[in-house]
Amino acid sequence: MLTISNLQAAVEGKEILKGIDLQINKGEVHAIMGPNGSGKSTLAAVLAGREDYEITGGSVTFEGEDLLEMAPEERAQAGIFLAFQYPVEIPGVSNTNFLRAAVNEVRKARGLEPMEPKDFLTTIREKAALMEIDQTMMSRSVNEGFSGGEKKRNEIFQMAMLDPKLAVLDETDSGLDIDALKIVATGVNKLRSPERAFVVITHYQRLLDHIVPDFVHVLYKGRIVKSGGKELAHELEAKGYDWIKAEFAEEIAS
Amino acid sequence: MTMSAETLDLKDKCILDFQSLEASLNGQSKTPFHAVRKQAIERFAELGFPTIRNEEWKYTNLMPALKAEYVLSHGLQSQVLKTTLTAKDVAPFLVPSMKANVLVFVNDSYAPELSTIITTLNGVTVSSFAEALQRSPELVQKHFARHAAFENDALAALNTAFAHNGAFVGIAEGVVVEEPFHLVFVNDARRNAVLSQPRNLFLLGANAEATIVESYHTIGSHQGFMNVVGEVMLEENAVLHHYKLQNDAENSTFVGATQVHQEASSVFNSVVISLAGGIIRNNLNTMLAGKATDTHFYGLYMVGGKTLVDNHTLADHAMPHCTSNELYKGILDDRSIGVFNGKIMVRQDAQKTLAYQSNRNILLSPNATMNTKPQLEIFADDVKCSHGATSGQLDGDALFYLRARGLSRERAQALLLYAFAGEVIEKIRIEALREYVDTIIAARLHQEELKAA
Numbered sequence: 155m156l157t158i159s160n161l162q163a164a165v166e167g168k169e170i171l172k173g174i175d176l177q178i179n180k181g182e183v184h185a186i187m188g189p190n191g192s193g194k195s196t197l198a199a200v201l202a203g204r205e206d207y208e209i210t211g212g213s214v215t216f217e218g219e220d221l222l223e224m225a226p227e228e229r230a231q232a233g234i235f236l237a238f239q240y241p242v243e244i245p246g247v248s249n250t251n252f253l254r255a256a257v258n259e260v261r262k263a264r265g266l267e268p269m270e271p272k273d274f275l276t277t278i279r280e281k282a283a284l285m286e287i288d289q290t291m292m293s294r295s296v297n298e299g300f301s302g303g304e305k306k307r308n309e310i311f312q313m314a315m316l317d318p319k320l321a322v323l324d325e326t327d328s329g330l331d332i333d334a335l336k337i338v339a340t341g342v343n344k345l346r347s348p349e350r351a352f353v354v355i356t357h358y359q360r361l362l363d364h365i366v367p368d369f370v371h372v373l374y375k376g377r378i379v380k381s382g383g384k385e386l387a388h389e390l391e392a393k394g395y396d397w398i399k400a401e402f403a404e405e406i407a408s
Numbered sequence: 409m410t411m412s413a414e415t416l417d418l419k420d421k422c423i424l425d426f427q428s429l430e431a432s433l434n435g436q437s438k439t440p441f442h443a444v445r446k447q448a449i450e451r452f453a454e455l456g457f458p459t460i461r462n463e464e465w466k467y468t469n470l471m472p473a474l475k476a477e478y479v480l481s482h483g484l485q486s487q488v489l490k491t492t493l494t495a496k497d498v499a500p501f502l503v504p505s506m507k508a509n510v511l512v513f514v515n516d517s518y519a520p521e522l523s524t525i526i527t528t529l530n531g532v533t534v535s536s537f538a539e540a541l542q543r544s545p546e547l548v549q550k551h552f553a554r555h556a557a558f559e560n561d562a563l564a565a566l567n568t569a570f571a572h573n574g575a576f577v578g579i580a581e582g583v584v585v586e587e588p589f590h591l592v593f594v595n596d597a598r599r600n601a602v603l604s605q606p607r608n609l610f611l612l613g614a615n616a617e618a619t620i621v622e623s624y625h626t627i628g629s630h631q632g633f634m635n636v637v638g639e640v641m642l643e644e645n646a647v648l649h650h651y652k653l654q655n656d657a658e659n660s661t662f663v664g665a666t667q668v669h670q671e672a673s674s675v676f677n678s679v680v681i682s683l684a685g686g687i688i689r690n691n692l693n694t695m696l697a698g699k700a701t702d703t704h705f706y707g708l709y710m711v712g713g714k715t716l717v718d719n720h721t722l723a724d725h726a727m728p729h730c731t732s733n734e735l736y737k738g739i740l741d742d743r744s745i746g747v748f749n750g751k752i753m754v755r756q757d758a759q760k761t762l763a764y765q766s767n768r769n770i771l772l773s774p775n776a777t778m779n780t781k782p783q784l785e786i787f788a789d790d791v792k793c794s795h796g797a798t799s800g801q802l803d804g805d806a807l808f809y810l811r812a813r814g815l816s817r818e819r820a821q822a823l824l825l826y827a828f829a830g831e832v833i834e835k836i837r838i839e840a841l842r843e844y845v846d847t848i849i850a851a852r853l854h855q856e857e858l859k860a861a
């Protein structure tokens with residue numbers, strides 16, 4: 155589904171991703187872990203098409219297409235969804251209007267008619283209930299005045315509405331209490347299917363108790379320095395990141 | 409011929425027209441009202457039309473607009489302006505489904521046959537300015553040019569010199585009028601270039617409440633110049649909701665001054681919407697002459713082409729415990745030019761003043777420009793004042809967020825602009841007017857379907 159080869163990216167002349175290789179097939183859940191500043195959010199943003207990053211090398215293909223040639227909206231329409239680490243507040247744009255526009259754009263790209271208003275409202279109600287999102291939040295401006303937890307739940311809610319093929323969750327767990335974490339995890343697990351893939355970026359192993367990954371990768375200083383199964387997350391939890399830092403300090407310096 | 413020589417032409421023409429007007433007055437030239445007009449033309453003769461060397465007109469060059477061969481609406485040749493507009497001609501200027509008193513002025517003359525008065529309350533006087541002057545000369549003279557100073561304002565002086573036509577709205581003490589007064593000013597420039605100069609006077613007695621909408625329009629392809637002065641008197645506790653709607657043709661030049669005088673606990677709510685035109689200059693001043701007044705200035709200018717929109721505002725805090733709150737927002741495309749000059753004056757006695765001002769602009773084109781100048785002059789110590797101004801592009805994070813959800817760049821941009829404008833549009837209290845403005849903006853942004861939601 156997604157093939158990342160030797161991907162390199164820089165911002166303001168500073169190299170951040172230094173050659174990432176990753177193969178993601180449909181149905182798989184990949185966790186990406188790593189200390190702060192490793193480049194996790196950068197990788198997510200590059201996949202979603204953020205233009206602030208300069209691609210200095212490598213390639214990314216999504217279902218056979220050159221992803222890096224696509225505009226952010228084309229990627230979303232093709233089925234890529236990024237749950238933002240910091241969801242953006244957009245005053246004056248109501249959640250409902252925004253979602254209707256988004257859902258219909260994505261449907262249009264799939265050759266579907268705009269959703270009937272009635273169906274749209276029913277779907278909203280159903281998915282919002284799942285994420286324990288209050289109906290009053292729907293008439294409010296996008297993310298405006300939402301608590302940290304509400305913003306994160308809203309991201310997963312949007313994901314459920316947009317029905318992506320590949321979802322990248324960037325630290326959706328950070329700042330959540332255990333109850334909110336469970337809601338998010340339940341929402342994600344409901345969407346797990348043989349047709350859909352996930353990239354779950356997290357700093358902690360905690361989330362991975364609830365969303366059990368097929369693969370775990372450790373991103374450090376712009377490189378994937380270790381890959382393994384779900385037990386790698388437990389190892390990291392037990393040993394901490396210092397172990398990675400020590401082990402790879404030399405290698406990366408050289 | 410040089411530009412300044414041609415400018416002199418219009419100035420001389422105005423002075424000449426005044427003299428002939430005066431000659432035709434016979435006995436009436438001795439009235440105190442006319443004495444003020446005389447002072448005004450003298451002052452105009454001294455000042456002349458402002459050039460960009462005048463600090464107040466630094467970014468707004470009227471000179472090209474003064475070149476046309478204007479016929480003054482209330483002058484020597486005003487006979488040639490006698491015009492026959494039909495209800496059909498003015499229909500596009502009305503706000504659909506707004507239940508209002510509609511007063512139409514063509515080349516600043518009141519056109520009763522095109523107007524509709526629906527309010528029948530006692531204590532409501534609505535007429536042309538000329539009629540009010542004839543009926544209640546003392547009342548009109550008591551306020552005429554008492555609020556809108558022309559000492560340093562050539563255009564106000566010129567308007568004052570020719571003051572005759574325009575609207576009068578008088579609301580007696582304690583009377584609350586639900587239906588808005590929509591004053592529709594039309595320049596009929598089909599046969600000649602027209603310089604019209606409506607003079608308006610709105611008097612609200614203690615505890616009275618009213619809503620006034622002013623809109624300005626040009627018909628025809630000759631130049632239309634409208635130079636308006638409105639004086640507004642709000643007695644204690646009076647409330648006025650005031651709207652200005654400007655969606656005019658490219659061949660129009662508009663200069664309008666609204667001078668408000670607020671007595672204690674009065675409320676003045678103003679929303680100025682400028683969507684199109686040639687040159688638009690709005691002066692909006694309020695004198696907070698009583699305690700505990702409340703003032704809201706909202707403005708939205710959303711223009712493209714070569715339109716210039718210049719908003720000069722002044723909240724003059726002379727008494728304690730008054731609040732003024734100002735938000736002007738601009739969206740400038742193509743080669744359009746925006747000017748915002750917002751002044752907050754807090755005089756020595758105006759303790760416990762709350763005065764806020766914000767001017768936010770989005771430039772959609774590299775050729776659009778915005779000149780913004782906040783001015784705070786504070787002579788009292790126990791006050792809370794703030795101001796802020798921004799000009800720039802749309803929020804990149806918000807744009808990316810929307811695009812990452814599948815919205816095209818154009819769609820995302822339109823959605824953000826619609827929301828940006830919405831913050832001012834929502835201040836319009838008349839639902840039909842709000843809908844009307846909203847529809848124009850949604851259509852301009854191709855966001856009809858979102859509006860319907």
Ligand SMILES: Nc1ncnc2c1ncn2[C@@H]1O[C@H](COP(=O)(O)OP(=O)(O)O)[C@@H](O)[C@H]1O
Nearest residue numbers: 165166170189190191192193194195196197206
């Ligand atoms: N827009 C940016 N401008 C400048 N530096 C950036 C920008 N985005 C990320 N960086 C830098 O790139 C590095 C990786 O950041 P990030 O991808 O956010 O890491 P992570 O998500 O793993 O914590 C950090 O050193 C960060 O300061």
Ligand SMILES: [Mg+2]
Nearest residue numbers: 194195239325
């Ligand atoms: Mg991050």
